[in-house]
Structures are given as C-alpha cells and as structure tokens.
Amino acid sequence: MIWLGAALVAVLAxxxxxxxxxxxxxxxxxxxxxxxSLAQVVEEQTARTLQSVDLRLQSLVVEYQRLSExxxxxxxxxxxxxRRALADLPFARGVFIMNAQGQVVVDSGLGNAGGDxxxxxxxxxxxxxxxxxxxxxxxxxxRKSGQxxxxxxxxxxxxxxxxxxxxxxxxxxxxxxRVWRNVPIGEGGVIALFRKDGTLIVRSPPLKESVADKNVxxxxxxxxxxxxxxxxxxxxxxxxxxxxxxxxxxxVTTQPDLVVIVGRSYEVAMQEWTRFAWLAVSIFVIASVAxxxxxxxxxxxxxxxxxxxxxxxxxxxxxxxxxxAAAIGVWDWNIATGDWxxxxxxxxxxxxxxxxxxxxxxxxxxxxxxxxRQAIAATVDQVFAGQSDTYEFEPRMRHSDGSYxxxxxxxxxxxxxxxxxxxxxxxxxxxxxxxxTYEIALHETNQSLxxxxxxxxxxxxxxxxxxxxxxxxxxxxxxxxxxxLRAPLRGIHGFSSMLEESLGENVPADAANALSxxxxxxxxxxxxxxxxxxxxxxxxxxxxxxxCDIAAMARTIAEDLAxxxxxxxxxxxxxxxxxxxxxxxxxxVLLENLIGNAWKFTSKQQxxxxxxxxxxxxxxxxxxxxxxxxxxxxxxxxxxxxxxxRLHSVGEFPGSGxxxxxxxxxxxxxxxRIEGVGAVxxxxxxxxxxxxxxxxx
Amino acid sequence: MRTxxxxxxxxxxxxxxxxLRALKDARVGNSVTIARDGQEAxxxxxxxxxxxxxxxxxxxxLPKVSGLEVLAWIRSQPRTRLVPVVCLTSSTEQRDLLAGYxxxxxxxxxxxxxxTEFSHVIAxxxxxxxxxxxxxxx
Numbered sequence: 001m002i003w004l005g006a007a008l009v010a011v012l013a014x015x016x017x018x019x020x021x022x023x024x025x026x027x028x029x030x031x032x033x034x035x036x037s038l039a040q041v042v043e044e045q046t047a048r049t050l051q052s053v054d055l056r057l058q059s060l061v062v063e064y065q066r067l068s069e070x071x072x073x074x075x076x077x078x079x080x081x082x083r084r085a086l087a088d089l090p091f092a093r094g095v096f097i098m099n100a101q102g103q104v105v106v107d108s109g110l111g112n113a114g115g116d117x118x119x120x121x122x123x124x125x126x127x128x129x130x131x132x133x134x135x136x137x138x139x140x141x142x143r144k145s146g147q148x149x150x151x152x153x154x155x156x157x158x159x160x161x162x163x164x165x166x167x168x169x170x171x172x173x174x175x176x177x178r179v180w181r182n183v184p185i186g187e188g189g190v191i192a193l194f195r196k197d198g199t200l201i202v203r204s205p206p207l208k209e210s211v212a213d214k215n216v217x218x219x220x221x222x223x224x225x226x227x228x229x230x231x232x233x234x235x236x237x238x239x240x241x242x243x244x245x246x247x248x249x250x251x252v253t254t255q256p257d258l259v260v261i262v263g264r265s266y267e268v269a270m271q272e273w274t275r276f277a278w279l280a281v282s283i284f285v286i287a288s289v290a291x292x293x294x295x296x297x298x299x300x301x302x303x304x305x306x307x308x309x310x311x312x313x314x315x316x317x318x319x320x321x322x323x324x325a326a327a328i329g330v331w332d333w334n335i336a337t338g339d340w341x342x343x344x345x346x347x348x349x350x351x352x353x354x355x356x357x358x359x360x361x362x363x364x365x366x367x368x369x370x371x372x373r374q375a376i377a378a379t380v381d382q383v384f385a386g387q388s389d390t391y392e393f394e395p396r397m398r399h400s401d402g403s404y405x406x407x408x409x410x411x412x413x414x415x416x417x418x419x420x421x422x423x424x425x426x427x428x429x430x431x432x433x434x435x436x437t438y439e440i441a442l443h444e445t446n447q448s449l450x451x452x453x454x455x456x457x458x459x460x461x462x463x464x465x466x467x468x469x470x471x472x473x474x475x476x477x478x479x480x481x482x483x484x485l486r487a488p489l490r491g492i493h494g495f496s497s498m499l500e501e502s503l504g505e506n507v508p509a510d511a512a513n514a515l516s517x518x519x520x521x522x523x524x525x526x527x528x529x530x531x532x533x534x535x536x537x538x539x540x541x542x543x544x545x546x547x548c549d550i551a552a553m554a555r556t557i558a559e560d561l562a563x564x565x566x567x568x569x570x571x572x573x574x575x576x577x578x579x580x581x582x583x584x585x586x587x588x589v590l591l592e593n594l595i596g597n598a599w600k601f602t603s604k605q606q607x608x609x610x611x612x613x614x615x616x617x618x619x620x621x622x623x624x625x626x627x628x629x630x631x632x633x634x635x636x637x638x639x640x641x642x643x644x645x646r647l648h649s650v651g652e653f654p655g656s657g658x659x660x661x662x663x664x665x666x667x668x669x670x671x672x673r674i675e676g677v678g679a680v681x682x683x684x685x686x687x688x689x690x691x692x693x694x695x696x697x
Numbered sequence: 698m699r700t701x702x703x704x705x706x707x708x709x710x711x712x713x714x715x716x717l718r719a720l721k722d723a724r725v726g727n728s729v730t731i732a733r734d735g736q737e738a739x740x741x742x743x744x745x746x747x748x749x750x751x752x753x754x755x756x757x758x759l760p761k762v763s764g765l766e767v768l769a770w771i772r773s774q775p776r777t778r779l780v781p782v783v784c785l786t787s788s789t790e791q792r793d794l795l796a797g798y799x800x801x802x803x804x805x806x807x808x809x810x811x812x813t814e815f816s817h818v819i820a821x822x823x824x825x826x827x828x829x830x831x832x833x834x835x
Binding site for chain 1: 709711712714715718758786787788789790791808809810811812813815
C-alpha cells in the first residue's frame, strides 16, 4: 500500500516534471515567437520612420540644390525650406545642412549655423568615400542644445557629382523611446536600434550616461549571428543591465546597416509559466502529501483489518478446535432469514454426516429419547411463545448406530421481533455420555456404599450385642468360677487339714506327704483361680485414660517391695518424672507385675538393679522396665505373654504364669505394644507403649 | 462375751463343717444355729421366740432367697436391723462387695481356700464381733 502510494507520487512527479518541461518549452517558444513578432513590428515601424526621414531629407536636398542652382541661396529661403522639412519630421529636433567644408550653412533653429562640423564622423565618411544613401549615426549630444540626438544624414552632390555637403536631421531618441514604450514588451523589456558594427543608436528604456556610448559590437551577437542572418532569436543575459532576456533581432529593411533588437525579460515572459510551475509544484506537493497520508492511512486500515481478520480467524479456529475437542456442537438459527448453521461436531457426535444432517436438522427432536421428548418439546414451545429465553436439557439422543448418547442441549434466544417471536436462536449440543456414565456409576456406588454402610452398621450393632452377651456370659462364668470352683477347693484343703489333725502323730510318713501335697495342690489352684479372675477383671474393667506419672508409681511399688523383703538389696533407677496417658488402675497393675517380676528374677543376684525409664526404639517413644536378673531365652520370647506360660520352674522362681499375660492384656487394652528382650543370665528388658502407634501418614 | 447364738447361713455342707470346726478351734462359746438357705434364715429370725443372733455369718450365694435378699430383709426388720451381719463368701467380685456393703453388711470376708487361713479368719471374726466390738443397745 505504501509502495503503491510512493509509485503514485513518483508518477505524479514524472507527469508534473514532464508537463512543466513541456510547458516551459512552450513558454520559451511562445516567448521567442512573441519577441520575434514584436521585433518585426518595431523593425517595420522603424523602417518606415527612417524611410520617411530619408525621403524628406532627399526632397530637402533637391529643394536646396534647386535654390543653389538658381543662386537663390539665402538665409531666409533656406530657413523656410528647413522649417518646412522639420515640420514634416516630428521626431527630429532639428535639420541643418553642412557645406563641403563641413560648415553648417543653414540650420532649422538649433543654433548650429556657422559652426564647424567637419570633425563629425558622418561628414568625414561622406566627404572621403563619396557614398550615397541615408546614414544613421549613434547618439551624440547636440553642440548647442546639449540634448541627445542621433543624426540621419544624406549627402548632397552637385550635378557633376561633386560633394557639396550633407543634410542632417537630428533625430530625438526620446521620440523612439515614447513610440516603443507602447510596444508590449513588458517590464524589463528592451528595444534598441544598433548599427551592425554594434554601435547603439537608440534604446528604450534609455541607458544611463555612463554606458550610453557602450559599443557592444564586441559581443558574439554582432560578430556572428547578426552578420550571418537578417533575423534571429536567442537568449542572452545583458552585459549592460544583467537582465536575462529573449532577444529577437531584425535588420532594418530600408537600412541594412541597422538592426532592431527587441528583448523581453525572460523572467517576465516566463511569469505565467513560473506561476503555473509554482502552482503545479504546490499541487504536486499537496497531492503527494495527501497521497502518502492516504496510503499510510489505507495501509493502517488494511493492517488493522488484516489483523482483525487474522484474529477473528484464529479465534474461530481456536473456538472450533475447542468445541471439537470438547465434543461441543454449536448451531445458529436465524429464523428471520431462515438460515440454519451448525458446526460439523453437532452432527458427527451422533454419527451423522454433516452434509446430510444439515438438510434434515429439523429431525433433532425425533432423535431425543421418547421419555424426554415431551418435556423438551413443551419447553421449546414456551421459548417460541416468549415465556423463556433459554432452555437446557440433558436428554438421551439416538446415535446413528441406534444407541443412545447423553447430551446437554442448551439454547439462547438472541433476538425477538415486535410480536415476541424469536428471530435468532443459538445453542450448543455437548456429548456428556462419559460424565453421565460416571455420574450414574457414582450414584450406584454411593447407593451401594450407603447400603453397605447400613449393613455394616447393622452388623456392628449385631456384633456389639453379641459382644455384650459374650461379656455377660464371661461375667457369669467368672462369677461361677469365683464362687463355685473355690468352694470345693476349700473343702479339699479344709478336710485334708482336718484329716491331718485328726490323725495327729499316727499318720504314716507317705500319707502325711500325700495329704500335704493335696493341700498344696488345692492352695495352688486357688491362687490360679484368683489370678484368672484378676486377668478377666482387667479385660472387663472400664478404662479412664489420664495423665499418669509412672515414675512415681514405680517408686511406690519399689518401696513396698523393699519393705516386704528387707533382706534384699536392690538398686532402683527411676527418673524423676515419666508421664504417660493411661488408665491409672491398669498401669499400676502393669508396673506391679513388671517390677514384681524384676524383683523376683533378680533374687539370686548379688547386686540387683532394676531400671524404669523411657527410650526411643524404631522412632517410637517407649517405656521400659529392665533388670539384671535371670533373663530368658529369646527362643521363647513369643510365649512370654501367654497365660500360664512359665519359663522357669516354680521351684526356681514362684509364680502362676499369669503376670505377663496380665501385662500384655493391659498394654493391648491401651492399643500399645510390648516386647521382651533378654538373654539367659543377663537380665531382661520389657519395652512397652501405652497408645496406638501414630499412623505414618 | 456377747450372748446369743451365731447364725450361720450356709448351703454348702462342707463349708458348714469347716466353719463349725474353725469356730470350735477358735474357742467360740456361743451356740451356732445353721440355716441351709435364705428362707430358713428369715424364718429363724422371724420367730420372736428365738434369740436374736449375736452375729450372722451370711453366705451370699444361696439357693431360693439369696444372701443379699436376706441381708436386705434383716435391715428392713425393726427387730433385726441392728444385728451385725458378716458376709462370708467366695466372691471377690467388686460388684458383690459393693452390693454387700450397700445392703448394710457390717463386714465382708472372702473365704480363703487354705484351711489354716480360713480358720484364722473365722477366729478373728469371732474375736472381733463377739468380744471386741461393742454391740448396739438392744
């Protein structure tokens, strides 16, 4: 666009320059022509004037000769003769006649009479060369008048051809000046009469004194052109006033030694052209600027339009990609014009060919699943009735393969006419089968989860009541054990004792031994029952978890133990404070058992040492009870916490084997873990936690 | 020494014999009246002809009327409400203990399995309730 503008400007420039050159040429030509015409006019006029001078001087000479032949040359008669001649020559200042000696014999009134003019060029020329014909000389200043005049001279010859003098008319340059001023040569124009040798005779406008006598004969003009042809034109810058001019010269036909020159100021002659040129250049400049601006503006507009088009195309592309990718079909129904348009996806998502689909797009409602068709038709009717501007449905629509796909149908009324009938409706159709499938699956999953929850809750309730029943049973079992198992034992033990007592000293040794063993067995069973009851009580008691300082508890237990068996010397290492969150009762039982065990199994140690504390094992904070007693074989570590499991004989270390089972039960009721680490003869350490392990996540 | 019999409410014949033996060993001079079940105990206590017992040794696990019911009855009767009652039972269950004391027993003794311990306990009971303790005014 910008280049087009530039080219246009260039063409304009070429045209302007060409026309200016052409017009310049025309102007120069017409300037030359006009100058030439003027030169012709001036030449003719000058020729006529000079001819009339010549003729009048001839007749004067004839009249004068007649007088002199009749010897009637007297002052009065010649004076009258001259005055008559002068009257016929309005452009002459005076007329006088010189004799063969150069003496002015008669004068029309210039005051030259009696003066000597033998030194005048023209006189000498005629006297010496015996020439005939009129001679025009350069301007001179009159001897008496002091006025500039130029002479027109005619020789006088006697009948026998003797030179008798000359008749001279002193022509006034002012006359020519006045006449020539009427010639339309324009300002700066010049008209001049030259002799062919380059001598200026008269010039209009007149030259100043300083250059009045300037002979321009040295110029090429006079040397070459004028010498060669009678007429011609050329251009020249004046040597006199520096003005550049069209010059036309013309040899005066009656006076071939004279040439008329008309000069017209080039500047003035070309004024029209110059004005036109200026105007043209101005118009050109304005037009160019306008063209450039216009082309820039057009370029900008075009760029903007192009950009907008590109953007629109990109937007359309993007929208198309987006709608295609998202399986969105877009349709646009201009009800006013009847135009109906839809993107290909609108058809392809249901397996129809876009071309064929477009022709039968009204069928869409028939493809809707019969269950949903009625509601949609009703709503579309409402939209047409003006009750609603939008609609949205998620019906199933029949695919070309016969299956049904879930779609989302949305419509928007974009315009209505005066009677509220829609003029344009646009809408989208989105394939949402995947989403719907997920939704349905999700719904089903939710439903089954709810059912499962319900089932689970029922199951939990059932289990809970079962558990309660079991607890109740366990309770009554324990109760029965407590009462009913102990009573017979008491009988066995009691009656054995009574038997022993009754027999007194007479009892045989083996019988006494048997009785004693019966009693011991019964006693031991009683202990076992008590332990069992205690264990079951631990499992059944209500738990209250609170902050417990197990260090303080351990100290109390240690003091009790030391008090009970003052013979033992055991070093206890217990921290000042060791807080855990646990049930106070249970944790006391736990400590009693663990510290009690430690006490028991260090009984054979010279320097017994029992340590209670806390540690970090595998990143978990644990409490421990450690002793340097008998220890145990790690091979049996798994059996440590089973009820009635003993790793030592009763003879070696007394006990029911229920203590660590109780401890393990307490730990497990807190959700904690317990672990025994030891080696035979090297003591044992029981690590335990009293809270569920923190989940790693 | 408090007068009046010791009322032993006990369904187990073995325990009865053992208790009597223990009382004898402890040289308790009071007569001992036996009730085989709760109803018998109530019947005995109901008869105003009978002397009020100096102490009632009450097993809780009884057929027909339970020991706790007998205790409640004793505490409900104006004539018997101040009679000292010692619950003598095999149960160390917390709730039994609690129920015994709540029903107004004066003492709660768990019968040990070992006879020597049992005798010891009975002897102490006799000593305490028949000699040491000041009986309420009749």
